[in-house]
Amino acid sequence: MSRVYVIRHGRPASTWGGAEDDPGLDDLGREQAAAAMRWLMALPEGERPRQVVSSPLRRCRETAEPMARALGLEALIDARVGEIPTPSAIPAADRPAWLREAFGGDWRDVQGDLDYQAWAESVASAVAEYPGAAIFSHFVALNAAVSVASGEARVAAFRPDHCSITIFDARDGRLILSEKGREAQSQVL
Structure with a gap:
């Protein structure tokens, strides 16, 4: 099977600038994770994921847990599907403003320590390495x-x-896009 399902993590208990740098899920986030698992497990046997991959951050690991448990597997942790690296010169408090600016342009225009176009391509390459997986990112x-x-x-x-x-x-x-997931109605930052 060449199909890959990429799931955005559930709602975290806090956001950037909150009390925690690596928050887990809140109650709604845990319900969302369980709903995603049910949807994936309801797929026909040949389309159902047979591997679970997660970003190392807690909100993704906690979102992946119900799926991994349902499949009787341990989630494979892969930092390549993790958060975008923030430039070293930008304090954590300024990360949301940096991201808002990045969201307004193209990958080649993102300012920072690395080539963000290459970073985007590395994320896509990492996802393509996991046919048959549910990836939590x-x-x-x-x-x-x-x-x-x-x-x-x-x-x-x-x-x-x-x-x-x-x-x-x-x-x-x-990596070939088959179907975009449900879009958010609220602000991310």
Whole structure:
């Protein structure tokens, strides 16, 4: 099976600038994670994920737990599907402003310590390495995969809601967008 399901994490207990740098899920986030697992497990046997991959951040690991448990597996942790790296010169408190600016442009225009176009391509490559998986990731990483798979240069390719499920196909090491997940109605930052 070449299908890959990328799930944005559930609603976290706090946001950037909150009490925790790596928050887990709140009650609604845990319900969202359980709903995503039920949706994935209801797929026909040949389409159901058979591997679980997660960003190392707690909100993704906690979102992945119900799916991993349902499949009787341990989630594989892969930092390549984690959060976008913040430039070293930007204090944590300024990260939301930096991201808002990045969301207004193309990957090649994002300012920072690294080549963010290359980072977006590395996210898409990582996702393509897991055919048959459910991958639990983040808003920006999911946008990176969608941008690369659809040939778009924009950072904000879409606004995935918490626990929305975006479907890709992985063919010959390439990622092909099949269906975008449910979009958020609220602000991310």
